[in-house]
Amino acid sequence: MTTRQLTEQIQQKKSFLCIGLDVDLTKIPSHLLATEDPIFEFNKAIIDATHDLCVSYKPNTAFYEAYGIKGWQSLEKTIQYINDKYPEIFTIADAKRGDIGNTSTRYAKAFFEDLNFDSVTVAPYMGKDSVEPFLAFENKHTIMLALTSNEGAFDFQTLEANGQEVYKTVLETSKNWKNSQNLMYVVGATKAEYFSEIRKIVPESFLLVPGVGAQGGSLAEVCKYGMNPNVGLLINSSRGIIYASNGTDFAQKAREEALKLQVEMEEILNV
Amino acid sequence: MTTRQLTEQIQQKKSFLCIGLDVDLTKIPSHLLATEDPIFEFNKAIIDATHDLCVSYKPNTAFYEAYGIKGWQSLEKTIQYINDKYPEIFTIADAKRGDIGNTSTRYAKAFFEDLNFDSVTVAPYMGKDSVEPFLAFENKHTIMLALTSNEGAFDFQTLEANGQEVYKTVLETSKNWKNSQNLMYVVGATKAEYFSEIRKIVPESFLLVPGVGAQGGSLAEVCKYGMNPNVGLLINSSRGIIYASNGTDFAQKAREEALKLQVEMEEILNV
Structure with missing residues (x-):
């Protein structure tokens, strides 16, 4: 998917919501545990109930790896389900990978080709030759950690x-890398005032923003300082949506929470 | 495994060699491709041929993820084989993971509990609360990137x-984290002169050192500046050993290459 198509989706749906599929078997409704693949069944229900309210889904790979081979199978089935049924959705593998040259190419192939995600998150610590292998994939996007939403930031x-x-040096330096047009950045919502500074460095890039809601960030504040003429924001919410209820109504409740954010986003987009 | 047991192994085997199991199906002997699990068969042969010459094996997870579910199965079988047959070996999951709090705990459980690795590599960019969840596991070790061996360093x-x-701030800061005694660090061999400075900050920690051989670092130089009274070094070699030959003699040739390094290490330990 191109960033232009992503922007079109945002304008059509009047939403720049990304839903984090961080599935924890101890938190999902107990009636799903009897199914053959509870993680996939949970995701499928959440996706079917919310796909028109969001433009992106973001499974965090840690939650799948924690269940070993079965977890990877659930991840495969989830991305395949989204790609087959809702191809207009921008998919993010939240994997925070990064390694030396050829090894990064391995990760890139795993997420971009085998699993067919539109994007993957990466860590910047190892620098240019750890990220450029991801950037070489056409119409795929590499979302690099810049300023994260946790204390350790x-x-x-x-x-x-x-x-x-x-x-800021991470942001600036990365603009000079080959195929840097394929870069997006993770910027935590808990520090909304930082967005105006960040926009001076990367005015056009999409920013993936965790930390709205559960982690205390304000959507209005983030948009005030972080939005650009093409919107340029993907606001992620995970727990607040997917665990809105752990009863049989979980998908409906997830929809209600997603709708609240979508309505708020529509108001912001209409200003 | 405790660091004391690791040091004992080093003294017994007169080796501080770590062999990187970065298996690429395009590089392994073609006769293995007809087997049911070529990656595992390759690893098994390399391990059986070299286990007495090294103290550690380090599969890089990128090479396994690149083959999807089948790759993860090969990784599972490999770590299980080492743990069953050679429990004295210190195992490293070279995964370079790192995420926010609870999510890091997921990764830690995946590698320390489910796969039962002795250690895992992590990236420092997200700071304290992304690494401490790994440090909470007793007798498990977290090997944090400090100064890597690539250009992007x-x-x-x-x-x-x-x-x-x-x-250096990464090294210093991490010493104050909870359970920091479970930390080791990645320091690339390509910058041997940096080791004396690093040893001022972390005199007692084990350092995992990639970049000897293929990437141009000198073993003697690294040991001169980096060794401590408990040795404190794990020198990694991957391609130089495992791809010494792609014929049916690959395991024997791998042994010969490992032996060269072991002999050099024995000389250094005897000084």
């Missing part, structure tokens, strides 16, 4: 080097 | 912040 990301914080 | 790791390079 202040350990290294905000260290001041050469007169600016490390995460 | 100079993009962000060596930025100067507060009067020192970022990677």
Whole structure:
């Protein structure tokens, strides 16, 4: 999917919501546990109930790896289901990968080709030759961690080097990498005031924004400072939507929570 | 496994060699491709031929993920084979993971509990709360990227912040994290002169050192600056050993290459 198609989807659906599919067997409705693949059944129900309210789904690979081979099978079935039934959805493998050169190419192939995700998240610590292998894939997107929404973001990301914080150097430097047009960035919502500075460095890039809701970030604030003429934002919500209920009504309740965010987004887009 | 047991193994075997099991189906002997699980058959032969010459094996997860479910099965079989047959071996899942809090716990469980690796590599960018979940596992080890052996290491790791390079702050800061005694660090061999500075910050920690051989680092130089009274080094070699031959003699040739390094290590240990 191209970023232009993503923007068109946002305008059509009046939503820039991304739903995080972080499935924990201890949190899903107990009636699903008797099915052959509870993780997939859960995802399928959530996806069918919310696909018109969001433009993106983001499974975090940790939740699938934690269940070994069975978990990977659930991940495969989930991405295949989305690609088959809702091809207009922008899919994100939240994997935070990164390794040396050829090894990164392996990860890129795993997520872009074998699983056919539209995008994957990566970590920047190993620099250019750990990220460029991902950028080489056409119409695929690499979402690099810049400023994350957790406490530990202040350990290294905000260290001041050469007169600016490390995460700003990460943003600036990455613009010079080959095929940098395929980059997007993770920027946590818990620090909305940082968005205006970030937009000076990457005015056109899409930003994937975790931390709205559960982690305390404000949607209105993020949009005020972070939105660009093509919207340029994907706001992620995971727990607040998918675990809205753990009864048999879980999919309906998830829809209600997603709808609240979509309505708020529509109002912002209409201003 | 405890670090003390690891040091004992090093002294017994007179080796601090780690062999990287980065299996690429296009590089392994063609006669193995007809077997049901070529990756596992390859690993098994390499392990049987070299286990007395090394103290550690390190599969890089990218090479397994690239083959989807089948790749994960090969990884499972490989780690199980090592744990069953050679329990004295220190196993490393080279996964370079890292995520927010609870999500990191998922990764830690996947590698430490389900797969039963002794250690896993992690990326530091997200800071304390992304790494501490790994450190909470007793007698398991978390090997954090500090200064890597690739070109991109100079993009962000060596930025100067507060009067020192970022990677030194990573080392220093991590010493204050809970259960930091379970930390080891990745330090590339291509920059041997950096080891003396690093040893001032982490005199006692084990360092996992890629980049000897294929990537140009010198074993003697690394040991000169990096060794501590408990040795404190694991020197990794992957391609130079496992792809020494792609004929039917591949395991024997791998043994010969491993032996060369072991002999060199024995000489260094005897000084």
